[in-house]
Amino acid sequence: MFKSVKGTKDILPSESALWQYVEKIAREVFHRFNYKEIRTPIFEHTGLFSRSIGELTDIVGKEMYTFLDRSEESVTLKPEGTASVIRSYIQHNLTEEQPLVKVYYISPMFRQERPQAGRLRQFHQFGAEAIGASTPETDVEIIALIVEMYRSFSLNNFSVKINSVGCENCRPQYKTLLQNELRKISSQLSPESQNRIEKNPLRVLDSKNEKDRELTENVPLIYNYLCENCHQHFEKLKSILTHLTISYQIDGRLVRGLDYYTKTAFEITSNELGSQDALAGGGRYDLLVQELGGKPTPSVGFAAGIERLIMILEKKQDIQIPKTHPKLFIAAADDNSREYVFQKTMELRRKEISVEMDFLQRSLKAQMREANRQQAEYVLVIGIQERETQKGKIKNLSDGSEKEIDLTKIEI
RNA sequence: GUGGCCAUAGUUCAGUUGGUUAGAACGCCAGGUUGUGGCCCUGGAGGUCGUGGGUUCAAAUCCCAUUGGUCACCCCA
Numbered sequence: 001m002f003k004s005v006k007g008t009k010d011i012l013p014s015e016s017a018l019w020q021y022v023e024k025i026a027r028e029v030f031h032r033f034n035y036k037e038i039r040t041p042i043f044e045h046t047g048l049f050s051r052s053i054g055e056l057t058d059i060v061g062k063e064m065y066t067f068l069d070r071s072e073e074s075v076t077l078k079p080e081g082t083a084s085v086i087r088s089y090i091q092h093n094l095t096e097e098q099p100l101v102k103v104y105y106i107s108p109m110f111r112q113e114r115p116q117a118g119r120l121r122q123f124h125q126f127g128a129e130a131i132g133a134s135t136p137e138t139d140v141e142i143i144a145l146i147v148e149m150y151r152s153f154s155l156n157n158f159s160v161k162i163n164s165v166g167c168e169n170c171r172p173q174y175k176t177l178l179q180n181e182l183r184k185i186s187s188q189l190s191p192e193s194q195n196r197i198e199k200n201p202l203r204v205l206d207s208k209n210e211k212d213r214e215l216t217e218n219v220p221l222i223y224n225y226l227c228e229n230c231h232q233h234f235e236k237l238k239s240i241l242t243h244l245t246i247s248y249q250i251d252g253r254l255v256r257g258l259d260y261y262t263k264t265a266f267e268i269t270s271n272e273l274g275s276q277d278a279l280a281g282g283g284r285y286d287l288l289v290q291e292l293g294g295k296p297t298p299s300v301g302f303a304a305g306i307e308r309l310i311m312i313l314e315k316k317q318d319i320q321i322p323k324t325h326p327k328l329f330i331a332a333a334d335d336n337s338r339e340y341v342f343q344k345t346m347e348l349r350r351k352e353i354s355v356e357m358d359f360l361q362r363s364l365k366a367q368m369r370e371a372n373r374q375q376a377e378y379v380l381v382i383g384i385q386e387r388e389t390q391k392g393k394i395k396n397l398s399d400g401s402e403k404e405i406d407l408t409k410i411e412i
Numbered sequence: 413g414u415g416g417c418c419a420u421a422g423u424u425c426a427g428u429u430g431g432u433u434a435g436a437a438c439g440c441c442a443g444g445u446u447g448u449g450g451c452c453c454u455g456g457a458g459g460u461c462g463u464g465g466g467u468u469c470a471a472a473u474c475c476c477a478u479u480g481g482u483c484a485c486c487c488c489a
Contacts, residue, residue: 305489
């Protein structure tokens with residue numbers, strides 16, 4: 001028997017209503033903030049990701065689904081959304097149409113990691129990018145959008161963590177400083193952290209290893225070493241957040257795993273999840289557009305994991321997920337009436353009413369049971385008598401009441 | 413990629429120190445005066461016990477491997 005590939009999952013009919021609900025709310029919130037949808041292909045030239053995400057990151061180094069197509073070209077299933085969006089932005093010169101482009105996406109992503117709760121190999125994210133604005137207001141809009149989003153899902157137990165990771169002017173100096181400090185304690189750190197001192201020293205700071213945490217307790221944090229520009233940006237960001245009554249925590253150890261981030265970095269975590277507790281993450285990436293061959297274009301964006309959101313929503317009892325049910329079930333009382341039932345069913349469906357009937361030659365009792373299981377609002381039984389008189393009784397399944405109707409003009 | 417735990421009907425699980433035809437609940441199907449659902453009652457279908465190998469007279473049960481799941485690390489949304 002064939003099984004789905006490791007780390008992939010079917011969304012079955014019983015679960016799809018929840019997914020549709022999530023996508024619907026997400027779109028509504030994006031539209032409220034005037035972000036427009038962009039749909040990019042699920043695979044790209046491999047170089048796009050190694051260039052944007054960073055050669056040295058784990059995503060590029062060991063997690064991408066990369067393969068040669070039939071013309072020997074290396075392509076990769078997208079491991080994240082931003083690179084594709086920026087590629088498209090540059091390719092189609094969207095900058096010429098308007099100075100600030102605000103787009104969102106809802107899409108599957110692919111990373112070959114060891115599957116775990118809230119982490120699949122094909123997973124889904126929604127996210128947004130505001131391309132072309134350097135103002136801290138834009139960063140705040142993105143954060144406010146995420147907060148609004150989770151409020152719209154009636155989530156309460158999440159927190160917003162922010163940090164600044166500096167820019168090309170101040171980060172290199174801080175990086176050197178940090179590396180020097182870390183080298184002093186290198187031998188006591190975990191192997192992973194030791195490895196990162198040279199590759200990506202900032203990541204040592206958000207190690208989950210307790211001993212690493214203790215050892216780096218007094219290491220200088222970047223927000224004390226920001227250049228004037230980055231400092232001002234961060235101060236303004238915090239002040240606007242406060243004015244908008246969006247609560248946040250500063251986390252000087254918060255670092256993004258992708259290389260392209262500058263200045264603002266943020267993460268939304270939930271205490272209702274396991275160790276994969278990040279619901280959403282993002283930040284500013286002022287250098288990415290030019291890195292990918294476009295004009296210098298300051299931008300900010302975020303991505304959120306849909307599976308993780310759904311894990312939380314599944315635990316909630318109080319949310320109402322709209323499910324689809326037939327409005328009417330037409331049952332045949334005898335075999336000779338089945339054709340007429342099909343005619344009536346189609347007639348009403350053409351009038352845009354959701355109607356179901358029996359296709360399994362079942363008894364009337366079984367048809368009634370089926371109508372009930374399908375949670376149809378009404379049932380109409382048609383037999384010889386109804387066909388002769390063109391009159392029938394339509395039954396309301398929730399209260400059992402019946403109403404006489406004319407079969408030539410059914411209205412419900 | 414590393415480590416712990418787990419794998420029995422569609423689902424959630426039981427299965428005593430290895431011992432005859434592997435059970436329950438829910439779900440599914442049919443019936444309960446031949447034209448009316450939900451509740452209740454009766455009956456039925458459904459499993460080569462994840463897969464492969466080994467130990468044994470005998471394996472769902474013990475051993476090994478493998479695959480998948482799960483939790484943590486790593487990484488990240």
